[in-house]
Amino acid sequence: MTSDFAISVERLGKVYHLAHTLPGPTSFREALTSAAAAPFRRFRELRGTERTLESFWALRDINFTVETGEVVGIVGRNGAGKSTLLKILSRITEPTEGRAVMRGRVASLLEVGTGFHPELSGRENIFLNGSILGMRRREIAAKFDDIVAFAEVEKFLDTPVKRYSSGMYVRLAFAVAAHLDPEILIVDEVLAVGDAEFQRRCLGKMKELSQRGARTVLFVSHNMSAVATLCSRAILLAQGTVEAEGLPASVIQDYLIPADVHSLSKTDLTSAKGRSPSLTPVFRSLRLSRALGDETAVFVPGDDVLIELGLTVSSPVRSPRIGIGVNNSRGDRVFAVATYLSPQPIGRVEGRANVQVTFRMPPLYPGRYLLDVSLAGERGSFIDQVESAAAFEVLQDGYLGSSHPYFPEMGSVLVPSVWGPSARIPGPRE
Amino acid sequence: MSSSTGETVIRPRSGWIAIDWRELWNARELLGFLVWRDVSVRYKQTVLGVAWAVLQPVFTMAIFTVIFGKLAKMPSQGVPYPLFVYAGLLPWMFFSTAVTGASQSLVNQQALLTKIYLPRLFVPTASIGGGIVDLGVSFIVFGCLMAAYGVAPGWGALTLPLLVLLTAITALGVGLALAALTVTYRDFRYVVPFMIQVGMYLSPVIYPVSLIPERWQPLLAINPMVGVIDGFRSALLGVPWNLDTLTISTTAALLTLLFGLFYFRKTERRFADVA
Numbered sequence: 001m002t003s004d005f006a007i008s009v010e011r012l013g014k015v016y017h018l019a020h021t022l023p024g025p026t027s028f029r030e031a032l033t034s035a036a037a038a039p040f041r042r043f044r045e046l047r048g049t050e051r052t053l054e055s056f057w058a059l060r061d062i063n064f065t066v067e068t069g070e071v072v073g074i075v076g077r078n079g080a081g082k083s084t085l086l087k088i089l090s091r092i093t094e095p096t097e098g099r100a101v102m103r104g105r106v107a108s109l110l111e112v113g114t115g116f117h118p119e120l121s122g123r124e125n126i127f128l129n130g131s132i133l134g135m136r137r138r139e140i141a142a143k144f145d146d147i148v149a150f151a152e153v154e155k156f157l158d159t160p161v162k163r164y165s166s167g168m169y170v171r172l173a174f175a176v177a178a179h180l181d182p183e184i185l186i187v188d189e190v191l192a193v194g195d196a197e198f199q200r201r202c203l204g205k206m207k208e209l210s211q212r213g214a215r216t217v218l219f220v221s222h223n224m225s226a227v228a229t230l231c232s233r234a235i236l237l238a239q240g241t242v243e244a245e246g247l248p249a250s251v252i253q254d255y256l257i258p259a260d261v262h263s264l265s266k267t268d269l270t271s272a273k274g275r276s277p278s279l280t281p282v283f284r285s286l287r288l289s290r291a292l293g294d295e296t297a298v299f300v301p302g303d304d305v306l307i308e309l310g311l312t313v314s315s316p317v318r319s320p321r322i323g324i325g326v327n328n329s330r331g332d333r334v335f336a337v338a339t340y341l342s343p344q345p346i347g348r349v350e351g352r353a354n355v356q357v358t359f360r361m362p363p364l365y366p367g368r369y370l371l372d373v374s375l376a377g378e379r380g381s382f383i384d385q386v387e388s389a390a391a392f393e394v395l396q397d398g399y400l401g402s403s404h405p406y407f408p409e410m411g412s413v414l415v416p417s418v419w420g421p422s423a424r425i426p427g428p429r430e
Numbered sequence: 431m432s433s434s435t436g437e438t439v440i441r442p443r444s445g446w447i448a449i450d451w452r453e454l455w456n457a458r459e460l461l462g463f464l465v466w467r468d469v470s471v472r473y474k475q476t477v478l479g480v481a482w483a484v485l486q487p488v489f490t491m492a493i494f495t496v497i498f499g500k501l502a503k504m505p506s507q508g509v510p511y512p513l514f515v516y517a518g519l520l521p522w523m524f525f526s527t528a529v530t531g532a533s534q535s536l537v538n539q540q541a542l543l544t545k546i547y548l549p550r551l552f553v554p555t556a557s558i559g560g561g562i563v564d565l566g567v568s569f570i571v572f573g574c575l576m577a578a579y580g581v582a583p584g585w586g587a588l589t590l591p592l593l594v595l596l597t598a599i600t601a602l603g604v605g606l607a608l609a610a611l612t613v614t615y616r617d618f619r620y621v622v623p624f625m626i627q628v629g630m631y632l633s634p635v636i637y638p639v640s641l642i643p644e645r646w647q648p649l650l651a652i653n654p655m656v657g658v659i660d661g662f663r664s665a666l667l668g669v670p671w672n673l674d675t676l677t678i679s680t681t682a683a684l685l686t687l688l689f690g691l692f693y694f695r696k697t698e699r700r701f702a703d704v705a
Contacts, residue, residue, distance in 0.1 A: 016703065092543070094443065095441065098441070102438040111541060114541045115542060120471065128463050131459055131460045
């Protein structure tokens, strides 16, 4: 390869070994002998002489090249291998096969404030953290004033950081990292922490870094707007392999409307994780579709959404109070629909029943939304309740008619507006 | 964090991994920062601060003097027993603090393993640097104690830096191996304090080496702390040097360090996955 690449990844793979759960001891004597043998068993396992391990490829056959000066976004669902990839490229963990070549000084920021010590003052932590991130003392001293100014902590420089507010703490930590000035910057979802203002500044700083040229940035984000604005290219990982690669817009589409969307439009709730173990399952399934349309878990504002809940009750429930709460990716409840909030509540459910509800999708901020479902009796006591039972995605789809990206801090609802003399509002009308 | 401006090749490695001396040299300032952090945090967190570094060996010395010196009438090579036992406690307390700190250093700072790349050898090494400050404080106390007993150190005291270095080498070797083991087997958290306690009785802290039959002394000296403690007494209190013990112990210390370094390097690549 002769091109001017900054990162070259060839057939990279990483396997993790998951130990099988051995059957537990049944007697005290067995427990004792098992405990006595445990270190040796563990030792043999590590030596690979006892094959009780199951292999799990977190990454397999990853190939891509990043040119110098590119900003590449890595997207994918949880468990797709994004973090593993960043950890390998940051040299935190070794790959099992393949290789990667990095050209230039690499800085990785997988966590904000790694190595911060709560007892030390802001000033001391700047030096400590800077050094952990790979800066020389001279370099930190030269950038010290900039870091302090960026973090806005002048007055608290000599206060132990344990007395900082969480906002100050994160600002200081990011400020140190932002002044690393590496040739290759690897950033994990650090934008997920901190307030909206902080996120805006981080994005601004990363943009500034990339525009200075010859700075290569590789970053993982769930914020599709950030990927769309900052990146020149995006890579979609799914189940440890590269599923799509190319212009951010098209990769984001592939990500938001993936092949496994079917599994999202129909969810089995009989053994859902979000149910308190004390409850007897009543909700069986949840199906999402467009009203009078196909099953889907991807909606645009204005869609009529049909949710069908399958439930099985042991004894009839009169005037059931069924509610569906919709939460955004930050866990805030955005809206709820419920039988008791509707002009036509349902009379009763008994046996195996299917309950359907239709509502119009509000103009939500694009992204992933999680659904909580609950069923209560007439008197309001919970019969069944499942948190994060299912999820759907909301696409922006040019709702505002503007090409400007919409950031979370602009609000969780999109409102079309026209500037100038009184005019008709464009876009869908009810 | 790699700060090399050249090309970094990331690929699977197997077997023993050589130590990247150039990388360690490039990142030497980091070691300084980590030592400084350990020291300043230690003295900031405890209310007693420096007083703790004074009280701990003084109280231990007092207790040992009463139990082993007065009650058990332990021989002390013609030196007042408090001085004798304190001269042994100086390197031993440094060793035990350093080893305990080093062995816990990685599990207590998992983020340094899982969230960033840095020369990980520095993390346990820094704990040992931290122990040196306590040792310095204890030395000052010892000076006062010697003055009180009217004992003056001889020329042998000039060898002290070398003996401290030998202690550090031993502590680093043991500390690195235990740090690596503790990451993989968390039980070592509980095993280490016990090992240290047993180690004290296997080392001549409360008794002189001469108490052991002569033919067994070389065997005892495989424990590097035997040579160190014996050496400390010769250097500070003018007890005759036992060069055989010292030679065996020095060799053992160097081998311990080698083993620690290589075991650490061998297991290092697994740290981020098991931590």
